[in-house]
Amino acid sequence: MLRAAAAAVTAHTRWVDDFPSPGVRFADLTPVFAHGPAYSAVVAALASAATDAELVAGIDARGFLLGGGMARELGVGVLAVRKAGKLPPPVQKCEYSLEYGTAAIEIPDESPSLRGRRVLVVDDVLATGGTLRATLELLERVGADIVGVTVVTELEALGGRARLESYPLTSLVRL
Numbered sequence: 366m367l368r369a370a371a372a373a374v375t376a377h378t379r380w381v382d383d384f385p386s387p388g389v390r391f392a393d394l395t396p397v398f399a400h401g402p403a404y405s406a407v408v409a410a411l412a413s414a415a416t417d418a419e420l421v422a423g424i425d426a427r428g429f430l431l432g433g434g435m436a437r438e439l440g441v442g443v444l445a446v447r448k449a450g451k452l453p454p455p456v457q458k459c460e461y462s463l464e465y466g467t468a469a470i471e472i473p474d475e476s477p478s479l480r481g482r483r484v485l486v487v488d489d490v491l492a493t494g495g496t497l498r499a500t501l502e503l504l505e506r507v508g509a510d511i512v513g514v515t516v517v518t519e520l521e522a523l524g525g526r527a528r529l530e531s532y533p534l535t536s537l538v539r540l
C-alpha cells in the first residue's frame with residue numbers, strides 16, 4: 366500500500382522552479398490530489414500512520430485536503446490548523462519561519478478541548494520543519510497527545526526531520 370502511494374506521488378508531483386521566490390524548487394502536489402486513484406492511495410497510506418488517532422489535525426492549506434480524507438478513513442474528527450487571523454478568538458498562536466519567509470498559525474484555545482486527545486498531524490510537504498514544529502508546539506500547549514506526524518513528501522536537504530526528532534514522523538516519499 367505504501368509503495369503504491371509513493372509511486373503515485375512521484376508520478377503526479379509537479380516541480381516548479383523559482384516559486385514562490387528565486388532559488389526555491391517548489392513541490393506542487395495539486396495534481397496528486399486531483400487524480401482520484403492517487404488521492405485515495407495517499408490518504409489511505411497516511412491514515413495508516415496512526416490508526417489509534419482520535420483526531421486528525423491538517424495544516425493550512427493542503428493539509429486540509431489530506432486531513433479530511435484521513436479522518437473519514439479512520440472514522441474520527443478533523444481539526445484545521447489555520448494561518449493566523451482566520452479563526453475567531455480565543456486562539457493559541459505560534460510564529461515560525463520556513464524556506465521562503467515567516468508566518469504564524471493558530472488553533473482554537475479551548476473549543477474543542479484537545480487535552481489528552483490522541484492527535485495525528487498531517488501536511489503535504491516537510492521542508493525546514495518550521496510549520497510542523499510550530500503546529501506541534503501549539504497542540505502540546507493545549508495538552509494534546511501527538512500519536513503521529515505524517516507528510517506526503519519530505520525534502521531531506523532542508524533538514525526538517527532533525528527538528529522533529531522527538532515525534533513519530535513518517536513520510537511517503539523522501540527526496
Ligand SMILES: O=P(O)(O)OC[C@H]1O[C@H](OP(=O)(O)OP(=O)(O)O)[C@H](O)[C@@H]1O
Pocket residue numbers: 424425426427428462463464468488489490491492493494495496497525
Ligand atoms: O517545513 P516548512 O519549511 O515549514 O515548509 C512546509 C510548508 O510549506 C508549505 O506551505 P506554505 O507555507 O507555502 O503555505 P500554503 O499551504 O498556504 O501554500 C507546505 O504546504 C508546508 O505547510
Ligand SMILES: Nc1ncnc2[nH]cnc12
Pocket residue numbers: 389390391392393463464465490492493520
Ligand atoms: N520546496 C517546497 N515545495 C513545497 N512546499 C514547500 N514548503 C517549503 N518549501 C517547499
